[in-house]
Amino acid sequence: MxxxxxxxxxxxxxxxxxxxxxxxxxxxxxxxxxxxxxxxPEPLRRSAMDAVDRSLATYSHHAGIETLRDYILAKARSYNEIPVESIDSIVVSAGSTGAFATAILAILDPGDEVIVFEPFYGYHVNLVRAVGATIVTVPQSVPDWTLDFDQVEASVSPRTKALVVTTPGNPNGKVWSRDELSRLLDIAERHDLWIITDEIYEYIVYDDLEHVSAASLPTGYDRTITISGFSKTFNMTGWRLGYSVSPSVTAEKIGLLNDLFYICAPTPLQHGVAAAVDMSExxxxxxxxxxxxxxxxxxxxxxxxxxxxxxxxxxxxxxxxxxxxxxxxxxxxxxxxxxxxxxxxxxxxxxxxxxxxxxxxxxxxxxxxxxxxxxxxxxxxxxxxxxxxxx
Ligand SMILES: Cc1ncc(COP(=O)(O)O)c(C=O)c1O
Structure with a gap:
């Protein structure tokens, strides 16, 4: 065999x-x-059951139903302050994991290097390796998980293609500051690198800290793919609904890959979320x-x-x-x-x-x-x- x-x-x-x-x-x-x-939350469960009852059960648009992408567009602009122009930049996927997988497939070739910050979220590392790219780690120092940006820059090689940021972080709960993201963006610009940010815990920050999206920084949007989803904010890890936000040229390719792997995210659950996700502050x-x-x-x-x-x-x-x-x-x-x-x-x-x-x-x-x-x-x-x- x-x-x-x-x-x-x-x-x-x-x-x-x-x-x-x-x-x-x-x-x-x-x-x-x-x-x-x-x-x-009960309204989400109810509206998903309603969508199932109404047999909203066929494949949706490969990048997600329009009402859900409209919600994500508005949320990305207001909460994340990302200058995203239209729903063409949004691909709804099978959880943020599906969004991450299709994002890296869209930008990485075998042999490319990707920098992740240690401690890291294991799925990022294993998925990057599964597409044939190489992981390069840079440590974050205890107790505050700070980064030595000279070391980050020294880790960039001619084969480096992307940097992966998780904010807030799993497993260490690090929330990247605006200043840290700006310094990372400087490095990304100097070496022409992509930034992929996993922001699945974006609503769970403590002590009045602000959640900052790299794509909201001046000049950040063009080279950043922002990944998020509904699993953690709405206690629905099994619904498998997440999304990426990126410039439409990139999103088009991510969408093609999303179509190949999943055809679409679960349709009735997309309707369920779209109908009830707009919660009060x-x-x-x-x-x-x-x-x-x-x-x-x-x-x-x-x-x-x-x-x-x-x-x-x-x-x-x-x-x-x-x-x-x-x-x-x-x-x-x-x-x-x-x-x-x-x-x-x-x-x-x-x-x-x-x-x-x-x-x-x-x-x-x-x-x-x-x-x-x-x-x-x-x-x-x-x-x-x-x-x-x-x-
Ligand atoms: C950093 C991070 N990203 C993504 C996920 C998975 O999210 P999803 O359920 O949207 O695929 C997790 C789950 O633990 C996580 O910790």
Whole structure:
């Protein structure tokens, strides 16, 4: 038998699933997998059911139904301040993951290099590799995940084609400032690079920080593909609806690829979102306030349990250092052992830090916790952590 494609050689199912199984086996609480299991807002559920009832069940336009793209256009202009001109710049896809995959397929050739910032979101790295491009990582420094822009520039080679930014970041919650994005854009302009920004957590920022889109910076729009979606903002990860925003010449190619891979995003769910997505400001304010309370509980609990915590500025994860625990307790020698220890001793699931780093030595000193849980469940999880590990 001839071998399978080489692009699958290094692909592995992350240990997130194995962790989920172990947590289930002890009837524990999983703060590992980045699944937000809060309910989808009722108006969205109702309008999607209505679309199914009305049999809006055929293929849609490959780039999405017009009413949904109209909403995204208005939102990209007002919330993101992106100077997007028409819905020709918008491609609705199978989640932001579909949007990212079609975006990189549109701009990368095998052998191209892509710079990502470490810790990174694993799908970005694996998808870039799957299309035959090479990942180059640049570290973000603890505790504030700052970047050395000289190092970023030094990492650019004649083969570099794109930079990938995730803001707010998963797993570290870094929210890129306007100044940082401007400095990155300067580098992109000097070396003629694309910027792909994953902004799926754009509405989840803390302490009145502002979410800034690279495409909104003067001269940023032409070389930026902005990726976002509805999964996280509206608790609908399984609906698989996301989108990209880019200049129409780029969007046309992304749309062709979206057609090839998916034909379109799920039509009734597109209608469901388009009919009910225009929420009042209070929806977003309440969501942020709710996550801010959960962030506070999660971070203070981890601190009192002895983890080294850098509080996230956005998104709903904490990347917590295990080094201080390793110094005083058995079972914290590295991320995988620590992950097991937490499940065995208090039934709490987490994700090994090495999933987010190419530098395994650095990665092995972290665990990631997701606090997108119902408050009572998170409180129970935190109580268990405190009871077992409080200093
Ligand atoms: C940074 C980031 N981008 C994208 C996704 C996936 O989003 P979607 O459900 O829209 O594909 C996730 C999910 O965890 C994520 O953390």
């Amino acid at each position: 001839k071998p399978l494609a080489r692009r699958t050689d290094d692909l592995r199912q992350s240990d997130i699933r194995a962790v989920s199984q172990m947590v289930r086996a002890v009837d524990g609480i999983n703060l590992g997998q980045g699944i937000c299991d809060l309910p989808t 209070s929806y977003f304010d309440e969501m942020r306030a709710d996550y801010a309370r959960k962030r506070h509980l999660m971070c203070t609990t981890l601190e009192s349990a002895g983890f080294d915590v850098s509080w996230p500025d956005g998104a709903y994860y904490v990347l917590a250092g295990i080094q201080p625990l390793a110094e005083r307790l058995p079972g914290f020698d590295n991320d995988r052992i620590a992950c097991r220890t937490l499940i065995e001793r208090c039934g709490i699931g987490s994700v090994s830090g090495s999933s987010f780093f190419t530098d395994q030595q650095v990665g092995s000193t972290y665990l990631r916790f997701c606090f997108a849980k119902e408050m009572d469940e998170l409180e129970t999880a935190c109580r268990r952590l405190e009871e077992v590990f409080a200093l």
